[in-house]
Amino acid sequence: MQNVADRFKPVRTFALFLLSCLLSCAFALAARAQPGSAASSIPTEALIQPEELVRIVQSGKSAKPLILQVGSNVLYAQAHIPGCEYAGAGSTESGRQQLRKRVDALPRNQLIVLYCGCCPWSHCPNVNPAYQELRAMGFTKVWVLYIASNFGTDWVDKGYPIAKGG
Amino acid sequence: MKKAVLLILTVIVVLAVVARRVGRDWVPVKVHGAKRSDNRRLAPDFSLPDINGQKLSLSSYLGKVILLDFWATWCVPCRGEIPRFVELQNKYGDRGLQIIGISLDDSPQPVRDFYQQFKMNYPVALGGAKTGDLYGGILGLPIGFVIDRDGRIYAKHIGATDISVFEKEVKALL
Structure with missing residues (x-):
């Protein structure tokens, strides 16, 4: 044995x-x-692709989503999606406070599109905290623009519309 | 049985330590967005405050090979590159390499803290949208420019870039 x-x-x-x-x-x-910061943890159904958002931005429909850039102010000032607003960096408490202040009075079924584009998607420190913040506030229609590499490569270089200025 | 438990614990601890280290330092090492031109254009000059409030201009480094790094403290791939740049500056500084960082952070304090923490050994200026526009738009980080001794742009790298790529280009220009 x-x-x-x-x-x-x-x-x-x-x-x-x-x-x-x-x-x-x-x-x-x-x-x-690193739960809480990874963009990859945003559910797929909440993502919107750049070409899809371009269609919405360029469509004649009056009901447009509220588009918020939640990354770097310096990058926003160089180029951003027309009609979008800068809402603070999602990775910082002060940024999330700015975001909360911006959306606080809105109805919770308002369609909001968040984006950053500072870094490759898997490294973006901003979009997921901003997304989680809005979800925690009760917003039910929050989309996040999927930017694979950065805003320059995946939006500007493709000839999609931009606006400049802070 | 005691031996087996000890073995499991040892392996877990060793791999966990390795994993933590990999998790902290990991950045993608693929090279993308590299653009090199034989018809080199002059790197636009700038005069910006450094982290101590002193003026830093590109033209004051003319005659050196410059690695101009646009970065930010909150940018994970940028953070991964910094220790490699510190090593590169140490290695080739005597032969005429000058690395210059341009932080696109919204405020200077995180940059000052980062500079101390990472023991950076090259100057860092605080840039803004105008500096980005000068360089064709810095719409993603990091972006690195390799500039020759005549002040002309030799290469541009968009995104995290393996340090060996920078080293090869720097050596070719020194």
Whole structure:
């Protein structure tokens, strides 16, 4: 009986090693995720693609969404989507306070589109905190513009309309 | 059984430490948006306040190979590049490399704090929309320009760029 146990000892050790590796990987992924800031945690159904938003902006419909840039003020001043407003950086408390102040009086079914475009999507520190803030305030129609690389590459370079100034 | 538990705990701790480090420093190393031109245009001059309030102008570094880095403290890929730039400045500073950072933060204090924390060894100016416009629009971060000794733009890199790319270009110009 002792011999059988000894024979399976290396297998058992290897299995335990594999298990510990899996646990460690899960731990590592959790460490990387940084809940609260990662844009990738915004649900897919809340995303809008640039070409879709261009159609809405350029359409003759009177009911346009409220478009808010929640990233860098310097980037906003260089170029932004026509009609959009700067609403503070979503990654900072002061920015979120500015955002809350801007939308506080609005009906909770107001369609709001948020965007940033400072950095590649997975690194954007601004859009998810701003999105979560609006959701927590009870807004039911919040979309986030999916910008894969940055606003320059995914909007300006494609010839989509822009406005300048702070 | 004790041995097995000890083994599991050891592996978890080691991998967790490695994972934390990777998580902190990780930036994509793909190179994208690199544009290089043989018909080099002059890098626009600017005069901006640095983090101590002193004027910093590009023209005062004419004759050096310049790596002009547009960045911000809140930009994750930018933060990943800074320690590599510090190393590059250390390595090639004596041979004529001058790295200059232009922060696009909305206020100077986070930049001052970051400068101390990351032990930055090259000047950092506080830029704005006008500086961005001068360079064709800085509509995403980071963006790096490699400028030759005559003050002409040799390369532009949009997005996080592997330091080996910058090093290769800098060496070619030194």
